[in-house]
Amino acid sequence: MENRTTFDKILSWREKYIKEKHFILILSLIIGILTAVAAILLKTSIHAIQHILTERASVSQANWFYLVFPVIGILLAGLFVKYIVKDDIGHGVTKILYAISQRKSRIKPHNTWSSLIASSITIGFGGSVGAEAPMVLTGSAIGSNLGRLFKMEQRTLMLLVGCGAAGAIAGIFKAPIAGMLFTIEVLMLDLTTASILPLLISSVTAACVSYIFTGTEAMFAFSQTEAFEMGRIPYVLMLGVICGLIALYFTRATIWIEKIFRSLKTFWKKFFLGAFLLSILIFLLPPLYGEGYNTIESLIGNSYDHLLDGSLFYNLKDHYWGLILFLGLIIILKVFATSATNGGGGCGGIFAPSLYLGCIVGFVFAHVINYVVPVLPGSHLPEENFALMGMAGTMAAVMHSPLTAVFLIAELTGGFDLFLPLMIVTISAFFTIMLFEKHSLYSMRLAQKGELLTHDKDKAVLTLLQIDAVIETDFQVVHPEMTLGSMVKAIAQSRRNVFPVTDSENILRGVVLLDNIRNIMFRPELYERFNVKRFMISPPAKINLNMTMDKIMQSFEDTKAWNLPVIDDEGHYLGFISKSKIFNAYREVLQAHFSEDN
Numbered sequence: 001m002e003n004r005t006t007f008d009k010i011l012s013w014r015e016k017y018i019k020e021k022h023f024i025l026i027l028s029l030i031i032g033i034l035t036a037v038a039a040i041l042l043k044t045s046i047h048a049i050q051h052i053l054t055e056r057a058s059v060s061q062a063n064w065f066y067l068v069f070p071v072i073g074i075l076l077a078g079l080f081v082k083y084i085v086k087d088d089i090g091h092g093v094t095k096i097l098y099a100i101s102q103r104k105s106r107i108k109p110h111n112t113w114s115s116l117i118a119s120s121i122t123i124g125f126g127g128s129v130g131a132e133a134p135m136v137l138t139g140s141a142i143g144s145n146l147g148r149l150f151k152m153e154q155r156t157l158m159l160l161v162g163c164g165a166a167g168a169i170a171g172i173f174k175a176p177i178a179g180m181l182f183t184i185e186v187l188m189l190d191l192t193t194a195s196i197l198p199l200l201i202s203s204v205t206a207a208c209v210s211y212i213f214t215g216t217e218a219m220f221a222f223s224q225t226e227a228f229e230m231g232r233i234p235y236v237l238m239l240g241v242i243c244g245l246i247a248l249y250f251t252r253a254t255i256w257i258e259k260i261f262r263s264l265k266t267f268w269k270k271f272f273l274g275a276f277l278l279s280i281l282i283f284l285l286p287p288l289y290g291e292g293y294n295t296i297e298s299l300i301g302n303s304y305d306h307l308l309d310g311s312l313f314y315n316l317k318d319h320y321w322g323l324i325l326f327l328g329l330i331i332i333l334k335v336f337a338t339s340a341t342n343g344g345g346g347c348g349g350i351f352a353p354s355l356y357l358g359c360i361v362g363f364v365f366a367h368v369i370n371y372v373v374p375v376l377p378g379s380h381l382p383e384e385n386f387a388l389m390g391m392a393g394t395m396a397a398v399m400h401s402p403l404t405a406v407f408l409i410a411e412l413t414g415g416f417d418l419f420l421p422l423m424i425v426t427i428s429a430f431f432t433i434m435l436f437e438k439h440s441l442y443s444m445r446l447a448q449k450g451e452l453l454t455h456d457k458d459k460a461v462l463t464l465l466q467i468d469a470v471i472e473t474d475f476q477v478v479h480p481e482m483t484l485g486s487m488v489k490a491i492a493q494s495r496r497n498v499f500p501v502t503d504s505e506n507i508l509r510g511v512v513l514l515d516n517i518r519n520i521m522f523r524p525e526l527y528e529r530f531n532v533k534r535f536m537i538s539p540p541a542k543i544n545l546n547m548t549m550d551k552i553m554q555s556f557e558d559t560k561a562w563n564l565p566v567i568d569d570e571g572h573y574l575g576f577i578s579k580s581k582i583f584n585a586y587r588e589v590l591q592a593h594f595s596e597d598n
Contacts, residue, residue, distance in 0.1 A: 011151060024156060027146060028163045028198035032205025034146075035139035035167030039206070040213050042116050042131055042138075043172065049124025050290055066126065066283040070341070071275040073125020077118045078271055078345020085114045090342055092137030092349055093442040096165065096187060099144070105157035106148065111141035118347035126282060126289045128337035132172055133349020136182075139168030143202075159195050162187055163202035171206035173219055175411035178404050179203035185401040186442060218414040220297055228385070228421050235381055236389060236421045239365050240428020243393030246331065246361050247433050250354070250398060251441045253335040261343030274344015281337045285330050286311050288337045292356035296391070299363045300384045300413065324368065327360050350441060354398040355391045362390020385421070388413060392422045393429035400433070400440035402426035467545060467552070470582050471566050473575040477502055478532050480509055484520065485527030487512065498563050500573050501536045508565055508573040510536035539565050543577055552577065 014023060053069050081089055087108065089095075092115060099107045115134035123131055143164030147157040162183040170179030180199045264270045282288045287295045287307055298304045304323070313326045338353045366386035388409055396405035406422045437444070476494035478487060478501055490499065497514035510533075517535050520526050540559035543552055543566045555564060556579055566574045 014150070020156075023150070024152075024159065024198055025201060027143075027150070027152075027160060028201040029205050031139070031143050031146060031160065031163045032167045032170075032202040033209055034142050035135075035164055035202070036171035036206035036209035038112075038116060038138050038142070039135055039168060039171035040210065042120060042135055043214075045116075045120035046124045046131060046291070049120065050126075053125065054289075066286060066289060067279045070126035070128075070278045070282055070289070073122050073127050074274055074278065074341060074344045074346035075271060076125070077122040077127075077347050078267065080118055080121065081114070081345070081347065082267055085110055085118070087114075089115050089118060089134075089137070089347055091442075092133035093186065095137060096140045096161065097443055099140070100158055100161060100187065105144055105154060105161045107137075107141040107144040107161065109141070109145050111137055112145060113138070115347060122341060122346035122348050123290055126278075127341040127346040127348055128278065128282065128288045128290070128292070128334070128353070129341045129346060129348020130291055130350065130352025130355075131348065132169065132351035134347055135172050136165045136168045136349075136351075139164035139166075139171075143167075159198055162195075163198050166199045167202040167206035169408075170203040171210050173408060173412055174207050174210045174214070174216075175408050176200075176203035176207040178408035178411055179206065181404040181407055182401065185404050186399055186440070218412060220293075220300060220413045228418060232381060232421070233424060235365075235369065235386075236424045237428050239362060239386060239389055240393045240425040241432050242365060243358060243361055243390055243425065243429040244397045244432025246357065247354070247394050247397030247429065248436050250335050250350075250357065250394075251433075251437055251444075254339055254350070254441060255444070257336065257339035258343065261339070267345065270343055271345050274340040274342075274346070277340035278337055278344060281333055281340070284312060285326070285333065287330060288334065291352045293352070296356060296359045296387075299359050299387045302384050304363075320371065324364060327364050331357060331360055331364070350398060351395075354395045358391040358394025359387045360390070361394060363387040365390065385418060388418060389421055389425040393425040396426035397429040397433040398441055400430065400443075402430045467543075467547070467549065467566075467577070470577050471575040472578060472581060475500055475576055477573070478512060479503065480531065480533035480536065482532045483528055484517070484530040484532075484535075485524075487517070487532055488521050488527065491521065498576065500565055500576070501532055502573045506573055507571045508539075508542070508567050509533075511539045511565065512536050542567050544569065545574060549582075553582070556582075 018026070053065070081087070087110065089111065095111075096107070099105055115137050119129075119131050119134035123129060140161045141164065143160035143162070144157055147160040152160065165187055166179040166183045168179070169182045170176040173179075180196070180203045183199055261270050261273070264273065286309075295307065298307060308323070308326055311326070313322060334353060334357050338348075338350065341348055363383050363386065366381035366383040369381050370383070392405040392409040395408070396402040399405070402423075403426075405426045406419070409422055410416045410419060475496050476490045476499055478490055478499050480501055480503065482490075487499075491514065499512040499514075500508060501510045501512060503509055512532060512535065516537065520530065520535075540561045541555045541564055543555060543564050545566060545568045547555075552564075555561075562580075563576045563578045565576055568574060
């Protein structure tokens, strides 16, 4: 009790002496520090586990531990989630989008630590996923729960969730600009100019903390040996189209494989299928082990001779097409390894897999072009440069985030001299996938349910509106057997001109409109001759409690009605929704979340 009283005094002091907008900046600074520390702990844990498990691996022969370690990892992570966390922590970025759209930006407290532990185990033991999505969920959870601790309003909570995500990306990649852009593009926060500063503070703070503890050098060592030539632009555009198609394959294959795992009802069935797929794939293709950043470093460093070491393809390492075959199989099968890791019980994201996949796609593209058409003008393509472009293009297409991809790759590698081709390839890839998929892999699940917040202000406001907040219940309920006389008494007691008609089980049977009985309600001789079921009518439409606000507005548009009844799945009457109530709530949400004055 004493601690709570002390904290209440702190809150009161803060409200008295620190303005809200200044306190948000202080919180964004704290969030930046905490997310960077969490990112460093996550990366350190993953690398420590990987080092312990693989330090005795043999280079020249197949390593049988690839069959065992990934299985142990997803088993431990799955049991940790099932019996300790007791909550679903997969699809981290999707959960953030759901929290912003449907949970008033409230993320459960355990997400500040549970994803860190589960993803460390999963990836450290060889799970073929990335640590970034769990880290983003962790950062967003830190922002959400810190805001709730200090009693921040919903709009501020949304901003602090974005600060946590920006800090997470900036901290794990040492890429502050990419962290801020990720929040705007991927989390789809339609921010005002006043909201940019907290995001920037969190991103820069997280990056600085990472610089202090891990050094200021870029995450991937890259040295551009050739200046970009304009004659290569057609190849860059072509690579962008290929990256878009690869991203489309990755997206749809992921959704398909997830459906297969969801059809398996028990934890153990999912685990055995995931364990079998993952261990076999990593055994055959060792570069699928873990995040895959070692492979990226090899390809952009032009030192890829060792990639076939430890695999069954080792004897093909001196053959040109042997390397292409090996990398081609990785491009095709990476999605199965990633989905098997998550589906079998592991915890990880698609951030690193998209970078990994794109790097291989870009390298293979340039490698093949250089071999097949070496005499065409501009056809000699620097393979390491195109590997970077492939990373940007594939990431932009998978995540629908071209700006984030450009700045992330530039900051990750220090390859700012490639800004123009990076922009070209991301735009090309983004437009390619947009022809087939309107939403990213992160947002697709929510978009299908109508629960996604978007940059379209109208749709965003409708998404933030909750149906419970606009249901009106002060309507006089009547029953089919009631006489006209009783109906007149009910009219006298009501301030409405619409009356829901329900049976004994509260099932909605119809409505009575005052205008429809005005000509008989003043004729007493009819009071006992007519009953409600004689003059009630069917409503033009019924609103189901589970409908999205977007569909509700469409119902009003289609019927031209001003009031529509609300029912549950069994048809029970719950109340009415009116256009005026929606418009008032719409205006309140618009002012609260999208006003420049806030």
